[in-house]
Amino acid sequence: MAEVQLEKLYKSYRNDAGAETAVVKGIDLTIKDHEFMVLVGPSGCGKSTTLRMIAGLEEITGGTISIGGRTVNDIAPKDRDIAMVFQNYALYPHMTVADNMAFGLKLRKTPKAEIDSRVKAVAEQLGLQELLHRKPGQLSGGQRQRVALGRAIVREPQVFLMDEPLSNLDAKLRVQTRAELIKLHRRLNVTTVYVT
Numbered sequence: 001m002a003e004v005q006l007e008k009l010y011k012s013y014r015n016d017a018g019a020e021t022a023v024v025k026g027i028d029l030t031i032k033d034h035e036f037m038v039l040v041g042p043s044g045c046g047k048s049t050t051l052r053m054i055a056g057l058e059e060i061t062g063g064t065i066s067i068g069g070r071t072v073n074d075i076a077p078k079d080r081d082i083a084m085v086f087q088n089y090a091l092y093p094h095m096t097v098a099d100n101m102a103f104g105l106k107l108r109k110t111p112k113a114e115i116d117s118r119v120k121a122v123a124e125q126l127g128l129q130e131l132l133h134r135k136p137g138q139l140s141g142g143q144r145q146r147v148a149l150g151r152a153i154v155r156e157p158q159v160f161l162m163d164e165p166l167s168n169l170d171a172k173l174r175v176q177t178r179a180e181l182i183k184l185h186r187r188l189n190v191t192t193v194y195v196t
Contacts, residue, residue, distance in 0.1 A: 002068030002158035004031040010062035023049055036185045036192045047195040051161050055084050083152035087164040089144045091136040098132040101150045118154045126150050142173045160192040
């Protein structure tokens with residue numbers, strides 16, 4: 001697990017005329033090891049951009065990002081030991097639930113026995129064991145969200161980044177899934193940054 005530290009984090013974009021627009025203006029923030037931090041704000045205030053900078057998916061304009069005491073400004077996303085859950089689930093439609101969950105581990109050349117063991121254990125935690133052979137198109141929105149969470153969990157990262165992961169669910173399912181996320185965080189005890 002790891003502490004995440006943002007120091008004077010700044011992001012701006014230039015338009016075609018060369019004018020600069022600042023979208024993240026000098027954030028100083030420490031997310032302690034094992035903490036569940038929620039970034040809340042109106043649309044367009046820079047929450048998702050901040051999360052994407054932590055993940056390495058968005059280049060920073062200025063400042064420093066550290067994960068576990070290591071500056072990651074110039075580290076590729078795959079080498080930051082983070083896992084991200086997106087608003088749109090980002091599941092591969094041609095793969096089964098099991099293959100979607102195992103995908104990141106296969107890319108890292110994790111031994112097959114370990115992949116199978118981790119996928120099975122996480123599927124049981126999330127109530128997905130009966131769905132492992134199905135494809136995303138055969139699942140409900142809530143089930144797809146659990147698969148996306150499962151894919152992040154099997155990686156056993158130092159940090160979870162969640163970008164509005166419940167926004168595509170109906171109100172009742174959103175409340176239920178939010179409660180499940182809190183229980184899951186208590187059980188896994190992984191530093192988490194959640195944007196909503």
